[in-house]
Amino acid sequence: MNSKTRLDKLIGSLGYCSRKEVASLIREGIITHTENLPLKPDTKVSHEHILFEKEPLDPPQGMVILMNKPVGYVCSHDDGEGRLVYDLLPERWRRRDPKISTVGRLDKDTSGLLLLTDDGALLHRLTSPKHHVSKIYEATLDRPLKGDEEAIFASGALMLNGEKTPCIPAHLTVIDETHATLEIVEGRYHQVRRMFAAVGNHVVSLHRSSFGDLTLGDLEVGEYRILTQKEIPN
Numbered sequence: 496m497n498s499k500t501r502l503d504k505l506i507g508s509l510g511y512c513s514r515k516e517v518a519s520l521i522r523e524g525i526i527t528h529t530e531n532l533p534l535k536p537d538t539k540v541s542h543e544h545i546l547f548e549k550e551p552l553d554p555p556q557g558m559v560i561l562m563n564k565p566v567g568y569v570c571s572h573d574d575g576e577g578r579l580v581y582d583l584l585p586e587r588w589r590r591r592d593p594k595i596s597t598v599g600r601l602d603k604d605t606s607g608l609l610l611l612t613d614d615g616a617l618l619h620r621l622t623s624p625k626h627h628v629s630k631i632y633e634a635t636l637d638r639p640l641k642g643d644e645e646a647i648f649a650s651g652a653l654m655l656n657g658e659k660t661p662c663i664p665a666h667l668t669v670i671d672e673t674h675a676t677l678e679i680v681e682g683r684y685h686q687v688r689r690m691f692a693a694v695g696n697h698v699v700s701l702h703r704s705s706f707g708d709l710t711l712g713d714l715e716v717g718e719y720r721i722l723t724q725k726e727i728p729n
Contacts, residue, residue, distance in 0.1 A: 503536035510590030562719035570600035607703035637697035639672035
């Protein structure tokens with residue numbers, strides 16, 4: 496990155512501290528230049544030339560995070576809703592500007608692959624119904640499958656309670672009578688749970704295993720990693 500910006504604005508936007516605190520952190524040697532050049536709060540700098548506590552700065556705007564979301568965490572910025580997925584990230588990331596938000600949501604009782612980003616354009620694109628990004632969910636069901644669910648989900652005619660348009664065709668793969676994977680290209684509210692409810696079943700547990708070409712790999716529950724530029728969905 497060759498563009499330069501004021502040091503205090505850069506550090507503040509990444510959530511490390513307030514812009515007013517930058518001067519004292521420079522004096523204390525916490526904020527330094529990779530080539531030991533003198534710094535002031537209004538010095539124009541490049542992101543890659545600044546160190547905080549001798550470590551490179553977090554990625555600039557456009558960061559995309561892949562998280563293995565645990566059950567019990569909520570995709571919300573509201574502290575009143577309990578444990579938030581943002582609590583699993585470094586505290587300073589909650590102060591970034593633009594702020595980090597989830598790409599769509601997984602409900603409190605759903606685990607698995609969750610993307611978060613501070614890139615508003617990317618977030619809008621990936622959550623737009625027009626994008627049709629494929630997502631695969633692993634479902635454990637309360638009752639045995641009846642056998643006609645695969646055809647019903649693939650028909651493009653399934654109506655969810657309260658909806659005015661049918662679901663886009665989805666692909667069900669039966670693992671056994673109470674376990675299946677479902678691939679959908681929409682992101683309606685509680686869609687997978689509501690689809691199984693529409694055919695007379697109830698989802699006991701739900702886990703998202705993929706989002707587009709992305710999978711969790713060996714990421715443990717509650718862990719996350721920053722995607723490389725090549726991994727970020729188009």
